[in-house]
Structures are given as structure tokens and as C-alpha cells.
Amino acid sequence: MENYKSPQRDAQFVAYELLGFQKHYESLGYGDVSEDLVKAIHTEAAKFADNVLAPINQSGDQQGCRWDQGTVTTPDGFKEAYQQYIEGGWPGMSHPEEWGGQGLPYSLSTAIAEYFSGANHSWAMYPGLSQGCISTILAHGTDEQKARFLPKLVSGEWAGTMCLTEAHCGSDLGLLRCKADPNEDGSYSISGTKIFISAGEHDFTDNIVHIVLARLPDAPEGTKGISLFIVPKMNVSEDGEVADRNQVQCGSIEHKMGINGSATCVINFDGAKGYLIGQANRGLNCMFTFMNVARIGTGLEGMASSEAALQGALAYAKDRVQFRSATQRDGTAPADPIIVHPDVRRMLLTQKAFAEGGRALAYYCMQQVDISQANKDSSDVQLAEARLALLTPILKAFLTETAQESTYYGVQVYGGHGFVKEWGMEQLARDTRICSLYEGTTGIQSLDLLGRKVLGSKGELLKIFLQDVGAYCQSMDADETESKLRNTLVDYVQRWQDLTQYVGQHAATNPDELGSAAVDYLMFSGYVSMAYFWLQMAQTARKQLKDGSTEVDFYKGKIETARFFFSRLLPRAAAHAEAVKAGSDTLMSIGEGMFKVD
Incomplete structure (x- = not known):
């Protein structure tokens, strides 16, 4: 929505008054990350979100992405906004300085991602996928792979994706058929088709690095036979520069219910050159590095949608005049603003409770990620990882399910106007619907929580x-x-x-x-x-x-x-x-x- 404003005050409350981020950062060796610095970063991120991303949200939905012979053109203003994103130094905030990042805490870069998503969900998908790609290469790549791919990924010059889903298998990855045949030079020839690939093709960057699940010829059946590969759209020389075109093509894009400004692609790998990342047949374990980053990010998307729905509904409820208050708030007026009516209050308070409660839960999980990445005490790291293991499926599923309710109430508070496109609430409801589906549906998150995390431990x-x-x-x-x-x-x-x-x-x-x-x-x-x-x-x-x-x-x-x-x-x-x-x-x-x- 164009009237979206990044919730800086509440972010400050949760981080510094509730969770004590100043002491948290100091304890992890981020002594130079002062509250003033964090406020300055949030302020600049809010300017970008509110003044650059929000104004192209509705037009991006109306235009959508355009596919033509394997190329994808994003909506007007999207590519230009991405260039401003790079110029602002946002892509590498929390990544190591040795690869061109700024070495700031994970929680800082992830917190401002809420602003970007709240302002323009579709646009925020593009850089969001790159973060998981970077994290996976950092965690499992060889030194050579890091040197070849990370500098331009961290700078934002290149983008990244993850390629899991195939037409015959959704979340049941044990059924995947994408093949990886060894080449004499140590690389692999990747063949197969992946679907539902967010940001799989676009005009933001001259290269896109795909993280792809595939099977080696002698791989066992099921999930135990899956390996993980780096497959760039453009081949990359040893010194990290773009070379010739790889055998990677976008076959089509999906026509979706929402997030129309985000290209959701069918990607065909036709003997594309790829590089094994991590151990053979252990790809799913490596992919969970990407998946866990993505699941926290998706939970943030849900929370951001609840916040955006609250903002829109609250502004409308204060302005829209309908019916007299039962308690005669203004006896001289023919009608009162609808915010005085109990049922409207019920909807607004539900949105507020989910948005602000979700922010506290999300920031707490970010704090645990910081500890797991930067704390020197192994016992503290183990506790943080244990908390994250339990809370990540809750964060992803609960915040996206409650976002469905929040955006529904956004439409409901507007009444008939909520059903009309020009107000923006119906777009928010459509865009948010995907959040409880991708990165593992609510049912899958629930099985993970109850089966693997609770009973499994x-x-x-x-x-x-x-x-x-x-x-x-x-x-x-x-x-x-x-x-x-x-x-x-x-x-x-x-x-x-x-x-x-x-x-x-x-x-x-x-x-x-x-x-x-x-x-x-x-x-x-x-x-x-x-x-x-x-x-x-x-x-x-x-x-x-x-x-x-x-x-x-x-x-x-x-x-x-x-x-x-x-x-x-x-x-x-x-x-x-x-x-x-x-x-x-x-x-x-x-x-x-x-x-x-x-």
C-alpha cells in the first residue's frame, strides 16, 4: 500500500526496551553497533521502503512480470529500485567483510527486511532469495566456490535462488528426478526442470546463481540420495567474472493469485554446468541452511503483512464515518468514525496483537541466530540453536496463518471498498496468501514441530x-x-x-x-x-x-x-x-x- 510507513518506533521498543539488544550486541563482540547506529540504519531503510518501494507496489501488481522467449521483464521501477538497493549497501550488511560485506549482526539486516516486505512484498522477494543462496555457500561451499561466487552475490551485482520443486513432487523431495552427471573437469552436468522458482529469471542482474537439488547416477532412492549444486545462469570464470551462457533457461512464468511483481519461474536445466556443494548425497542437509533462513524470512513476511493491514485499516477506521456510537461519542454528528464501534475495535486489536506480538517473537528468534553465529561459548550456542529449532516452525507457520486473518480483517474494515483494487487491501490479502504455502506449508511446519522437534527430541x-x-x-x-x-x-x-x-x-x-x-x-x-x-x-x-x-x-x-x-x-x-x-x-x-x- 502506498500509505505504508515502516514501524520504526515499535522496532526500537522490541529490540532495545524488550530484548536488550545493546547488551546483546556488546556480548557478541559487536561493540561498535550502537543504538544510534541501528536507528540511523533503520531510518535509511525506512526511507527506501516508504518512498521507493511502497509507491511501486500497486503498479507492480497491475503490470506483473512479462516473459518473452526466456527473458523476464519486471514491472516499471523494480529494476531501478534494485539499483538503489545496491547503492545503499543493503545486500551485504550481515555478511563477512572478507567477501565484501559489512559484518553486521544477522538481526540488524533481517529486521529491516520487514520494512521492505511490508512496503512491497513482490519486490522484496528478489533480494530475499539471494540471502539464502549466500548463506548456503558460506556454510558449505569450498574456498574456491566462495571466491568465485560470493563477492558479486554479497555486493548484489548477482542474485541467487533455490531450486527444489519439480512438477511431480512438491514438498516430497525424495521423489525428485533432476539429474547430475559427472564431467571430466570435476563439474557436473545438470538436467531437469524445476518449477515455482521465485526470482528464477529477471532483469535486475546479469547473472543468477541457482542452488539446485539433483541426483547423482549412483544415488540411493529417496531423500538420502539428493545432492546440492551451484548452477549459475551464466558460466563464471575462475576469477569470478561472467563468461558464456550456461544451459539454463526460463521456460515460462506462473500467472498467480498474488505477488504478481515477483517472477515465479519454470527453470529448465539442459546439461547445465554445476558444482557440487557439500558432500554427495547430503544435499538436503545443506539445503536446510537455505530453508531455515527462508522460513524465518517467510515468517517476517507474514508479520509485515499483519502490520501493513493494521496500518491501512486503522487509517480508514479513523476517517470513515458510519453510524452513531452506542455511547454517543459526538452527540452533534450524524455519524461517527467507525473506530468507535466495538466490532471494528475487535478487528483492529487482533491485527495489532498479531503484528506486534509477531515482531517480538521474530526479533527473539533473530537474537538467537546472532548468538548461534557469533557467540564463543559452545553451551550458549547450543541453547540458542535449541530455541531456534523449536521456534522456527512456529514463527513460520503461526505468523503466516495469523497474517491471513489480519489481511482478511483489512478488507473487512474497509467494507465494500476493501474489495475494490484501488484501495490496496485486496492486493495485500492476495499477496499474503502465498506465505503459508511456500517454504513448507503449515501442515509440514506442524509435522516438523511436533514430530521432529518435540517428540523427536x-x-x-x-x-x-x-x-x-x-x-x-x-x-x-x-x-x-x-x-x-x-x-x-x-x-x-x-x-x-x-x-x-x-x-x-x-x-x-x-x-x-x-x-x-x-x-x-x-x-x-x-x-x-x-x-x-x-x-x-x-x-x-x-x-x-x-x-x-x-x-x-x-x-x-x-x-x-x-x-x-x-x-x-x-x-x-x-x-x-x-x-x-x-x-x-x-x-x-x-x-x-x-x-x-x-
Whole structure:
């Protein structure tokens, strides 16, 4: 939406007042990353997002991308915006200085990515994919591969993608058929077709580096036989310069429900030269470096959409005059702004609770990534990685599912105008719909959380996080309101433990119990996790008011939104718990013939 404004004040609140980022950075050796520097970076990022990206969001949706004989032209202004992005030094913020980056914390570069996505989801897809490509080469590439590809990726001169999906297999990567045959020079000949490749072809850069999953000739079946390859669109010489064209072609682009300014491509590899990255047949393990970056990024997209929907709906609700207030806010007016009506407040507060609660959860996860990357204490790193393992699927799935509700309310607050394209809300709803689908659907994230992370660790990953929650609840200095919220949270933590034990016991004798419980279990986990952060935000806000802050409305807004979340949104978790306990029989006892409608 063109009236989008990057939420700098709330970002500052979460980072510095709630999570103590100054001490966090100092403890990791980022002593020169001061609060003033961070504010300056956020300010410049906000200028770029609000003044460059937001104005071309709606036109980008209307124009879409154009495909012609393998080339893709992005909407007007997109390429020029990308050049400003490069000139601003944004691509390499958190990457090592030896490859041309600025060596700043992951959390700093990722936080401002929210602004870009909130302003223009489609445009933000392009540089977002490059970040995962860079992280994968950094983590698993050889020294030669790093020297050949990283400098121009980090500078933004080249872009990157990941190529997983094939037409016959979506998330079931064990079925993929893309082949990799060895060449005499140590490279590989990659053949096959990948679909749904975001930013797979565009006019931003003169080279695109694809990270591709494929099978070696002697590879075992299933996921254990997948290897990972670097396959550039343009071949690259040993000194890192563009050479001749590789056998990589964009066969077509998809015509989609949303994010029309983002090119979603069919990519054909016809004996393209590629380079093995990591160990043979261990490609899926390496790809998870990319996937985890992408999943956190997708969760941020959901949170950014909730923020954008709130901003649009709030502005409209303050301006739109309809009906008299039941409590006669203005007895002389024929009608009042719709923000006075309780049901409109319900929708706005839901958006606010999800956007700001999601920001706290996301920043906390970014903080854990910082620790995992820069902390010298192995025990601290292990704890951070354990927290991330549990929270990443929650972050990705819960923030994108709640974004569907937030953008739905964005349309709803506008009424009939929300259904009309010129207001921008229907575009936001369409663009956001993809977030709960790519990088692993909600169902897949839920199976990962419940099956691999919780039950797979025998409850250890959950135990670590719940101990954090319990320790905070025991130590907090709470007033009467916060004491009630705390006691409610403690109750839900116990329910979380009981629910986990219940599912574990039933899944041990019937594997279908796991799949039938997974999504409701994740949503339960999401509501309780967000309650933990809303409790912290309420206490932080109260302390600021007690210390005499003049930002009374801002901090009271935090306290009241926390009360709203605990009273009206957290009880949804109880319904999800009941659905979990309904068991698999309510799903699996229905024969396929019973689905017929004729």
C-alpha cells in the first residue's frame, strides 16, 4: 500500500526496551553497533521502503512480470529500485567483510527486511532469495566456490535462488528426478526442470546463481540420495567474472493469485554446468541452511503483512464515518468514525496483537541466530540453536496463518471498498496468501514441530523453552494485572506439557495421531508462545510509565493489547487443544467414497 510507513518506533521498543539488544550486541563482540547506529540504519531503510518501494507496489501488481522467449521483464521501477538497493549497501550488511560485506549482526539486516516486505512484498522477494543462496555457500561451499561466487552475490551485482520443486513432487523431495552427471573437469552436468522458482529469471542482474537439488547416477532412492549444486545462469570464470551462457533457461512464468511483481519461474536445466556443494548425497542437509533462513524470512513476511493491514485499516477506521456510537461519542454528528464501534475495535486489536506480538517473537528468534553465529561459548550456542529449532516452525507457520486473518480483517474494515483494487487491501490479502504455502506449508511446519522437534527430541527442545518461560514468570515483578496474565500463562504452559504427553502416548500406538494433531498443536504452541512475549511487553511498558515516560498512549497501548490478547485470542488455544484430543478417528474413519457429492 502506498500509505505504508515502516514501524520504526515499535522496532526500537522490541529490540532495545524488550530484548536488550545493546547488551546483546556488546556480548557478541559487536561493540561498535550502537543504538544510534541501528536507528540511523533503520531510518535509511525506512526511507527506501516508504518512498521507493511502497509507491511501486500497486503498479507492480497491475503490470506483473512479462516473459518473452526466456527473458523476464519486471514491472516499471523494480529494476531501478534494485539499483538503489545496491547503492545503499543493503545486500551485504550481515555478511563477512572478507567477501565484501559489512559484518553486521544477522538481526540488524533481517529486521529491516520487514520494512521492505511490508512496503512491497513482490519486490522484496528478489533480494530475499539471494540471502539464502549466500548463506548456503558460506556454510558449505569450498574456498574456491566462495571466491568465485560470493563477492558479486554479497555486493548484489548477482542474485541467487533455490531450486527444489519439480512438477511431480512438491514438498516430497525424495521423489525428485533432476539429474547430475559427472564431467571430466570435476563439474557436473545438470538436467531437469524445476518449477515455482521465485526470482528464477529477471532483469535486475546479469547473472543468477541457482542452488539446485539433483541426483547423482549412483544415488540411493529417496531423500538420502539428493545432492546440492551451484548452477549459475551464466558460466563464471575462475576469477569470478561472467563468461558464456550456461544451459539454463526460463521456460515460462506462473500467472498467480498474488505477488504478481515477483517472477515465479519454470527453470529448465539442459546439461547445465554445476558444482557440487557439500558432500554427495547430503544435499538436503545443506539445503536446510537455505530453508531455515527462508522460513524465518517467510515468517517476517507474514508479520509485515499483519502490520501493513493494521496500518491501512486503522487509517480508514479513523476517517470513515458510519453510524452513531452506542455511547454517543459526538452527540452533534450524524455519524461517527467507525473506530468507535466495538466490532471494528475487535478487528483492529487482533491485527495489532498479531503484528506486534509477531515482531517480538521474530526479533527473539533473530537474537538467537546472532548468538548461534557469533557467540564463543559452545553451551550458549547450543541453547540458542535449541530455541531456534523449536521456534522456527512456529514463527513460520503461526505468523503466516495469523497474517491471513489480519489481511482478511483489512478488507473487512474497509467494507465494500476493501474489495475494490484501488484501495490496496485486496492486493495485500492476495499477496499474503502465498506465505503459508511456500517454504513448507503449515501442515509440514506442524509435522516438523511436533514430530521432529518435540517428540523427536523426547521433549528436550520444548523443555528448554518452557524453562525460559517459567523462569521469567517466577522472577517478574508484576502488578495486579500482570499477575493475572502471568497466572494464565503458567496454566497454559502446563497444558502445553500435558498436551504433548497426550499426543506422544497416542501416537506411539497409532501414527495417524501425529498427523491429525499437528496443525492444532502448532497453533496452540503459537498462541502460548506469543502470550509469553505479550506478558513481557506489558511489564516493560508498565515500567516505562512508572519511570515517567511521556509516551503514555504508546505504552498504555501495549498494556491494553496484552489484556486483549490474553482475554480474546489466547483462549483459542484451548479450542485447538480440544481438537488435538479429538484424535485421528474423526478424520480417518471417513471412507473416500463418503467425500462424493454426486
